[in-house]
Each structure stands twice: as structure tokens, then as C-alpha cells.
Amino acid sequence: MAVIEPLDLDTTASLVDPGKAPKRSSRGRLIWIRLRSTPRFWIGVTVVALMIIWAIIGLWFTHWSPTDQDLINSRTGPSGSHWFGTDDIGQDIYAETVVGLRKSLAIGLIAGPLSTLLSAFVGSFAGYVGGKADSVISWFINLLLVVPAFFLLVLISPLLKDKAWVALIFFIAAFTWMVMAQVIRAQTKSLRDRDFVKAARFMGVGTFTILRRHIVPNVASLLIIDATLGVVYAIIAETSLSYFGFGIQPPQVSLGTLLADGTSAATTRPWVFLFPAGVLILLLFAVSLIGDALRDAVDPTSGATRG
Amino acid sequence: MVNAPLLEVRNLSVDFPQNNSTVHAVRDISYVINRGEFLGIVGESGSGKSVSSMAVMGLLPSSAQVSGDILFRGESLLDMDDRKLSRLRGNEIAMIFQDPLSALTPVYTVGNQIAEGLLLHDKALSKQAAATRAVELLRIVGIPAPERRVKAFPHEFSGGMRQRVMIAIAIANNPNLIIADEPTTALDVTIQAQILEVLQKAKEITGAAVVLITHDLGVVAGNADRIAVMYAGKLVETGSVDDVFNRPHMPYTLGLLRSVPNLITAGKTRLVPLEGRPPSLDALPPGCPFEQRCPIAIDACRETEPPLLSIGSSHEAACLRAPEIAAGQLQAADVFPRPEPIPAADQAKVEGRTVLEVTDVKRYFTLTRGAVFKREIGKVKAVDGISFDIHEGEVLGLVGESGCGKSTTILEILELTSPQDGSIKIDGVDVSTLTKDQRLAKRKDIQVVFQDPMAALDPRLTIEDIVAEPLTVHNVSKADQRRRVGELLDTVGLEASMGSRYPHEFSGGQRQRIGIARALATEPKLLILDEPVSALDVSIQAGVINLLEDLKERLGLSYLFVAHDLAVVRQIADKVAVMYLGRIVESGRVADVFARPHHPYTQALMSAVPIPDPDAERSRKRILLDGDLPSPTDEISGCRFHSRCPLFKVLDPSLQQRCLTEDPQLRVIDTSSAACHHAELNTLQVT
Numbered sequence: 001m002a003v004i005e006p007l008d009l010d011t012t013a014s015l016v017d018p019g020k021a022p023k024r025s026s027r028g029r030l031i032w033i034r035l036r037s038t039p040r041f042w043i044g045v046t047v048v049a050l051m052i053i054w055a056i057i058g059l060w061f062t063h064w065s066p067t068d069q070d071l072i073n074s075r076t077g078p079s080g081s082h083w084f085g086t087d088d089i090g091q092d093i094y095a096e097t098v099v100g101l102r103k104s105l106a107i108g109l110i111a112g113p114l115s116t117l118l119s120a121f122v123g124s125f126a127g128y129v130g131g132k133a134d135s136v137i138s139w140f141i142n143l144l145l146v147v148p149a150f151f152l153l154v155l156i157s158p159l160l161k162d163k164a165w166v167a168l169i170f171f172i173a174a175f176t177w178m179v180m181a182q183v184i185r186a187q188t189k190s191l192r193d194r195d196f197v198k199a200a201r202f203m204g205v206g207t208f209t210i211l212r213r214h215i216v217p218n219v220a221s222l223l224i225i226d227a228t229l230g231v232v233y234a235i236i237a238e239t240s241l242s243y244f245g246f247g248i249q250p251p252q253v254s255l256g257t258l259l260a261d262g263t264s265a266a267t268t269r270p271w272v273f274l275f276p277a278g279v280l281i282l283l284l285f286a287v288s289l290i291g292d293a294l295r296d297a298v299d300p301t302s303g304a305t306r307g
Numbered sequence: 308m309v310n311a312p313l314l315e316v317r318n319l320s321v322d323f324p325q326n327n328s329t330v331h332a333v334r335d336i337s338y339v340i341n342r343g344e345f346l347g348i349v350g351e352s353g354s355g356k357s358v359s360s361m362a363v364m365g366l367l368p369s370s371a372q373v374s375g376d377i378l379f380r381g382e383s384l385l386d387m388d389d390r391k392l393s394r395l396r397g398n399e400i401a402m403i404f405q406d407p408l409s410a411l412t413p414v415y416t417v418g419n420q421i422a423e424g425l426l427l428h429d430k431a432l433s434k435q436a437a438a439t440r441a442v443e444l445l446r447i448v449g450i451p452a453p454e455r456r457v458k459a460f461p462h463e464f465s466g467g468m469r470q471r472v473m474i475a476i477a478i479a480n481n482p483n484l485i486i487a488d489e490p491t492t493a494l495d496v497t498i499q500a501q502i503l504e505v506l507q508k509a510k511e512i513t514g515a516a517v518v519l520i521t522h523d524l525g526v527v528a529g530n531a532d533r534i535a536v537m538y539a540g541k542l543v544e545t546g547s548v549d550d551v552f553n554r555p556h557m558p559y560t561l562g563l564l565r566s567v568p569n570l571i572t573a574g575k576t577r578l579v580p581l582e583g584r585p586p587s588l589d590a591l592p593p594g595c596p597f598e599q600r601c602p603i604a605i606d607a608c609r610e611t612e613p614p615l616l617s618i619g620s621s622h623e624a625a626c627l628r629a630p631e632i633a634a635g636q637l638q639a640a641d642v643f644p645r646p647e648p649i650p651a652a653d654q655a656k657v658e659g660r661t662v663l664e665v666t667d668v669k670r671y672f673t674l675t676r677g678a679v680f681k682r683e684i685g686k687v688k689a690v691d692g693i694s695f696d697i698h699e700g701e702v703l704g705l706v707g708e709s710g711c712g713k714s715t716t717i718l719e720i721l722e723l724t725s726p727q728d729g730s731i732k733i734d735g736v737d738v739s740t741l742t743k744d745q746r747l748a749k750r751k752d753i754q755v756v757f758q759d760p761m762a763a764l765d766p767r768l769t770i771e772d773i774v775a776e777p778l779t780v781h782n783v784s785k786a787d788q789r790r791r792v793g794e795l796l797d798t799v800g801l802e803a804s805m806g807s808r809y810p811h812e813f814s815g816g817q818r819q820r821i822g823i824a825r826a827l828a829t830e831p832k833l834l835i836l837d838e839p840v841s842a843l844d845v846s847i848q849a850g851v852i853n854l855l856e857d858l859k860e861r862l863g864l865s866y867l868f869v870a871h872d873l874a875v876v877r878q879i880a881d882k883v884a885v886m887y888l889g890r891i892v893e894s895g896r897v898a899d900v901f902a903r904p905h906h907p908y909t910q911a912l913m914s915a916v917p918i919p920d921p922d923a924e925r926s927r928k929r930i931l932l933d934g935d936l937p938s939p940t941d942e943i944s945g946c947r948f949h950s951r952c953p954l955f956k957v958l959d960p961s962l963q964q965r966c967l968t969e970d971p972q973l974r975v976i977d978t979s980s981a982a983c984h985h986a987e988l989n990t991l992q993v994t
Contacts, residue, residue: 195763199825202721203777204750213776217767 031221034297041297044289051283055101064092066099066253077271085271087261096253097276103254104280107169107238108287112230114173116223119180124215126181127188128207138185141178149175150240157246165248172237180226187219221298228291232284239280255280311381313516314340314363314484319375321358321367328589332358334540335375340484340516347527347548348520350537351844353585356520359537360486364402365392379484398428401477401515403506405489407469411461417472418457421445424479444475447512448505451934465935467498471505478509485509486518491526495708495871497932500915503530504931522845524567525917528552529924533621536560539585539596542615546622548921555639556624556632559597562643566849567919573877574897579643580850584814595627603628603642646853648860655863657700661735662833662865663720663753664696668729670715674940685940689715691889692729697833697882702859702866704880704897706873706912710936712889713869717835720867721755734832751781754826758838760818764810770796770821771806777828795824799854816847820854827858835867840875852879873916877901885909888936888947895979905981905989907954908932946971946984954989962988 035041062083064070073082074090084093126137153171191197191214200210216223235255241247242256250257255276262273321333333355340346350356361367363377365384377384379400384392396402404410411420421444422437432440438457445453448471461469470490477485487506491499507530510517521527527534527548534551536544536559544557555561562581583600586592594609595601601608607627615623618633631637670690675681690712697703707713719726723746725739732738733753741749754777757763764773774795775788783791793803799820810818819839826834839855840848856879858864870876876883877897884894885908893906904910911930918924932951937943945967949955955966962985971982983989 195757195759196765199755199757199763199822200765200776202750202753202755203829204747204780205776206780209779213768214765218765220767 031297035293038293038297040289041293044286044293047282047286048290051101051286052105055098055105058098059095062092062094064095066091066095067251068092075269077269084275085269087272093272093275096258097279100253100255100258100276101279101283103165103248103252104235104238104256104283107165107172108231108235111169111172111234113227114169115177115230115234116180116227118173119177119184119226120216120219120223122177123181123184124188124211124219127185128192128211128215141181144175144178153241154246165252168238168241168247172234176230176233176237183222184219187222188215191215191218225291225295225298228287228294232287232291235284311378312339313342313380315378316359316363317376317378319359319362319373319377321362322372323370324372325589330589331540331591332588333362336542338535338542338545340518342483342516343514344516345510345530345532346516346518347531347534348518348537349522349524349527349534351522351585351846353588354537355540356537357488360488360518360520364396364400364486394428397424398480399482400484400486401482403473403477403485403487403490405492407466407473408461410473411469413461416458416460417464421472421476421479424476428480440479444479445472448472448475448509449501466494467501467935470494470502474505474509478513481513482515484518485515486520488520489522492521496915497708497911498935500929500931523917524564524845524919528919528921529917539591540588541596541625543597544624545615550619550622552919552921556618556629557626558601558603558642561639563846564919565639565643566846568848568852568874568878569920570874570877570913570916570918571920571923573874577645577648578849578852578878579645580853581643581846582850603637649857654860655700657863660699662697662699662733663867664732665720666694666730667692668716668719668726668731670719670727687940688889690719693886693891695884695891695894697865697867699832699865700859700863701882702868702880704876704883705867705869705886706871706876706883707886708871708936711886713886714837717755717837717867717869721753721835723749747780751829752832753835754829754831755835755837756822756826756839759842760815760822761810763822764818766810769807769809773810773821774825774828777825781829791828795827798827798858799824814847815843816850819843819851823854823858831864833865833867837869838871841870841872855879873913885912890947890982891973892948893979893981894973899978903977905976905979905986906983907952907989908948911953945969954985958985958988
């Protein structure tokens, strides 16, 4: 509803456009309005929310724990007792999938945003400070980009074997931030020349305050998208590493180790492979939907909305 | 139909349907253009002046809903199919756009682009003949060495030259109507004067009628025969230039004319602000759209929108009270009274200390090539040894065209570090001696207001946070910050309750006030104002200029006022320094320099500024400069102005020699100082 304000002509230009209702940060609202009307977003959010809840409470519904061995029923398909069947040594696939999902979710949800945080910090700093520091940081980013991260992970993985799975989170984050850092750096370079940043600098506002107050909020939409899609990358990275035996080590389970265990029997006893794989695909799909919807809401001109 | 007027627009309306509202961009306008006539359409941004002309050209987007009729020589343009319309466009009707860079294709030579228009409309023409004609056209629009230039690409041309090419393309087929949409807005004043001259010449050669769309009253005053004033999509006043300028009858025109700074009256009287902003075009009130800003609105104005009423021969105004104005019962001075200056009792005492002293500051940028092994390929002397000082309570206007080094100068000052060469003293303290903490403390004393008020305010912060930002640096408590923000908003004429809103909710003028409030937060001694009003609509400018004048008087501030608009500088400044290619070429008290400019560049600059007064415009003698600003990378020996200097051309060759070899320094001539060897011989007249 339009709020018409009383006009006061003799004092000064003290009237805000009478045709417009006062609104809070229009850009944020606009993004939210666009997002709200995207079914993809709601599907993604619902699926992810359900999976998180399932990962937390999923074990309540079964009396099997992932380490229990039901040797009598080993290698059996889905049944009333073992919903997803059992593997070679009689472990319950349902319980293992729930626990594996927990790990994959935890790694994804922490490593994705962590990588974004790192790229925001490094990218905005390099872009804002410029000069020598920028050259050195750019050089370092480019170096990391040309080094095949997976290969490096394989090399370093023996060191990780003794550490807890938490180390893997930092490891994944450390190797996925570079591209986004470059994007943020480029954005910051153009923001740096905007008058409001110059104004802040000439007021004597410190570098890190400017980064926090002016630069990062103005690239926030990019960061949110990146953090969401980063979750997908992190889960894929974790599962593929674990699949090849370089990530999560037994007795710990993640979706990746489950897949690795299941591949050999994928054709003969498909349940060992299909259930963890299905959960993984569903999770990645749902998070991607959210990221995709976010990107379209922030930048309506991006590819997906065409046609 | 021989007797039909060249173009007749009848009850034209253009609507743009939006998601849940309709923007009425043009509402029921009618006008007539006769053969060979020069019509100026004046209006502020969003008044519908461009949209109405786009409708004539048939260039509106397909979402636009057009009603009414447009007759070109009696034939309806709206009923015409696209093929027929295309044949008319470029042949009978030509258009010149605001931005000549985007209007020319970068991948073809300008010659090809001119020839293209010729060949399209005349199939019998041979390629060779078209090329010859292209050269001829370039000569007509004043491009030097056209035989060579015809093969150049648009990027090799400056803005002014590109606009000349656009005019050449427009007149290529001897059109009957030329529509020029803000053709000079993106250009510097001396270039603007050249382009307007070329436009007049083009009109004489082709005998075409010209429609000049502009926001600048000065531009139409000297060129147009008739003008039409648009406001909120409606024609509110039309008539001959003399009628409208000398006897305006619509309060909007009245207020606009009184609010524009004018080289003749500037500095002698205060400006009259025209407050408020036009209603948004998707939610128009039922009555007169100007009613909210109109000081003489009566109840009837709120109910019906007044039609154009005839007041004398071919002079019409859309105001219910126009007859009263015509009869002299309402005088302009009563409708928009001049605001009183700040009474002496409220004025701050100033002691006249030197606040800023800039001595021989230089800033060169080296151009390098190569990524690993950088080698120097040239030097840009952005600022090449300039000196000036500003005393307490004083305003120095720094004037010059784009590329003269104004912006580099203020950035050098604002950095508060030692310049490449020379010295900068603030409040008597040399900035190169400051420690980090002292520098931070010094920033309190010197603040800046930028040109574009939208870009200068972070869109993601509230007004309160924006205005309080300088205070956060200096350890002011949150409660004190809030109190101070309230005071500051009040000082600049905004309500303290607006603090929780975001910048996009404010109009341009209000945003600039917010920018000023932020600059005042730390109680600075010196404000650096970088073109503070040039991004604002004309009717808003006066309010901001008056505010700056009042603040100066009340708080005893000093300003370094950077501008390209001489009339604004004349209005507000005490002293003026004219810059050309990194040097100050003339400086002195405003009254002296404007009354008797000594440097030929100052004279040309002043004569290029259009005056919104048709009588004064007609009696003026212009000094037109040739060509464009030389590239800053060029090494120029002797006087850097000699390539464009009108005085140089009339000098004896023995005297010219000195200009070519010796770099002139500022020297005192009469009461001001100028950097010209032969200023005493200067008999060029400026009015």
C-alpha cells in the first residue's frame, strides 16, 4: 500500500517519493520474492531438511547399529528386519547409510561454507589492497589452480590416515576456494573504485572494516550461492576420495566408503550399492536445486531462466 | 497534401504496462512542427521528452502502447508498416542520439557508416560516389582532414568528433526533420558549443526542421525558435522562445527559470529552489501533476488536470491560474520568492587562516608495456605543477573540462600523503610529516562529497549508518553517534526519522544532502566538493547550492568546489582557478576573472556556456575553440594551449614563436593572474 506523506514545501525537500511505500533493503526483498515463487527452491529445501532430520533421528527406527554384525542374515536383500539389506559381514545397510549420510552432510555443510569464507577473505583482501600483495596472492591462487587437487590429496592422504575425519573438512575447503576467490577479487576491484568505498577510505576507515562493512555485503549474493553449491562440491569431493580409499578410513563410514564397498557387488546384490548411491544423488540434487534457484533469483539474466 | 505541417502530433499517449501498474510516460500531447522550424523540447529526466520523440521515429519497444496519431506531411506514421517506415527513417527523418559511441558500430570505418545510409536510400548511387559524398559530409561537419579521417574507426575519434559523424550521417540524405535527443549532454562545454554550431549549420544546409530535446534551458535559449516544456509526461507550456523565457505562465517553467544558475546573474542574487520531485508516472494524482510542488496551487488544481490554455498568439500554458499570471496579478517574485541569506548574527566568525595550501604539486602516471619486464612508453602529466590556497570561510572553484586533472588534484589532496612533487599543507601542517595516527586525526578536518549521490552511498547501509560512518573512526560512542546523526540530518534539511531508511528510497537531491550530512559529521574545516550538483536534475540543483552556501556561512566552512559548470562556480565561489591540461591557466577573485578573463582559454570557456536568456544569447559573440583537448601523453613544447588558441591564430609570427617554445607561467595581470605570454594583446571580446 502506498503511504502518502504530508507535504511540506516551504522547509526543504524533505519528502520521500510519496508514491512508494517505505521498504527495507529492496534488493534483499526482491531476491526473496523471486525465490519464493520458484518451486525448485522449495523442493530443494524440503528434501535437504528431511534428509538432515533423517540423518539425526534415522537410527531410532531400527534396533541395528552400524557396527552390529548379523552374521545369520549376511548378504540378504531388503527385508522387514534389514530395510536396506545387509552386506558381506552382516552389517545393516540402513544403519550404515544413516551414519554415512551424517558424515557426508557434516563434511559438506562445513567444508562448503568454509571454502566460501576463505575465498571471500582472500579474494576481497587481494582485490582491495592491490599492488604487491595482490600479485603475490594471485600468483599463489593460480599455482593452486594448476596443481591437480585430487592428485595432491592422494599424495597427502597417508598423513591424514591417523587424523580424525575432521581434518578432511579443512583439506577439502583448502582446495576448493580458489576459483571463487578470483571472482571475488575481480568484483572487489570494481567495487574499490566506487565512490562509497573511496569515501570510507578518505574518512580514515580501516582496511578490514571497509572489507567487512562495504565490500563483503555487496558481494554477499555471490557468496551465498557459492556456499550452497560448495556443499555439493565438498560432498562429491569427500565421497570420491573415500571411494578411492583416500578419505574417510574404516571403521568410520561415509557415503563414499559405502559406495566403495558396494561396487563389487553392484550387479549381484544391488541393494548394497543402490541405497547409499540413491541417497547421495538425492542429496546432491536437492542442494543443487537450492543453489540454482538462488542464482536465478540473484541474477535473473543467468542462463537457466532463458526460454 | 502540400499545406499540411511537416509533423503533427495529435493526442499522443505512450503507456508502458508493468507487472501490476502502468507507467504513463507520455500523456495526451499535441504539437506541430513546420518546415524549417527549430523546436526545443525541455524537461527533466522522466518527463517523457525522449519517449515522445522515440514514438515519432517508431523506435519504441514493442511493450509500449501508443495511442493518438503522428502525421508526417499528412501521412500517419503509426499506421505505416515497418518497411515503409524504414524508408522514411534516415531519409526523411533523421535522429541524433545522446551517446555517439554506442550509436556508431565499432567494426566499420566512419566512411562506411555514412555511405551505408546513403546507399540504403539511393539505389542508383555508386559506391564511389557515396564515398566521395561521405568525405564531403565530414568536411561540412568540420572534421579536419576528411579524406584521411573517412577511413578511421569510431574509437579513433573523440566524443565530439563522433557526434559530428552522427550529424553527418543524419544530414546525409537531406532529411526534412532532424530529431536530436540530448546531443551534447555527454560533452564538455567547449565541444558542446562546437556541436550546436554544426547543428545550426546542418539545419541551414538541408533546410530541415530540428527538434532538440534537452534538459538544459541555456541550450534551447540560443538555438530554438519555439520551445515546449514537458512535465510528468505532459506538455505544460509551449510558445516562442521569447514568450516562454520572458513571460512564463506555468509555475513549473517559472520556477525552473528562476532556479537555474545563469552566468549573468550568478553570484549577485541567490537561487530560488524548486523543491520536491515529480510524481511517479505509474501513480499519478487526479489533478495537476505539479500541484504538490506548486506554491500557488488552489483546491481546483487537485481535482482536474488543467488543459493547455492559449495566452496570446501561439503561447499556451497548462495552468488554471495562468490568466492571473498573464494579467500581472501574480508576479514571479511572489510565486517563488528568493530565499533570504543567513542573517549576520548566525554567521560563523572566520579568522581567515589558511586551511589548505597546495604548492607546485605534480602527479605523473607512467605508461608501461610488458608483463614481466615493464618498460616505460610514456608519461601522462595529469597534474603538472599547480599551486593554490584556500582560507577559512572561502570557496575556491576549480574549473576545467574533463581530462584537465581536476579529479587527480583532489585525490592527491585527499590521500593525505606526500605528493610526487611539491607540498600540501592542511591547516599549516605539511601532510608529508604526519604519522599514521596524526593522519587519521587529520582526516576529521577534511571531508569529501562526490558527484554521483547514488554511487557515493553504500546501498546496503541505512542512512543512519552511512552518516555515522566517519564518527566510527574517531571513537564516538553509539549514543553520541545517534544524536549527532539526528542533528546532521536536520542541518541538511532532512527529517531525523528518515535515518532507518535505505539510500534508494530517496531522490537524487536528498541523496546528495545525505552525502553532505556525512561529510559534516566530523565537523571538518574543509569540504572537497567534486561536482556536487552536476548529476542532479536542474530544478534540484538550486536547493543543494543554497544549502552549501548556508552551511558555509553558518559553520564557517571552506570549500574546494570542483566543477565544469561555470555558472555554478560563479554562484558559489569566492575565488576561481581554471585548469587546462594539468596546469592552472588563470586564477583570481571570481568577480574579477568573470568580468575580465585574460587567458584565451578562460574566455572561450565562458563564451561556450549557454545562458538561459534568449536576448543575451542572441547578442553574444562566441569564441569557438578548434578541435579537442590534446592527448595527455603528447609532449607539447611551449604553451600547452597553442594548438587550440584563438589568440595564437591572430598573432604576428614573431610573437607566435614565443608561444611555441616558452612555457608560460602564471603572472599577475590586473587583479588576477593568467598564464599567457600575450594576455595584454588580447582583444578578444567576451560577453
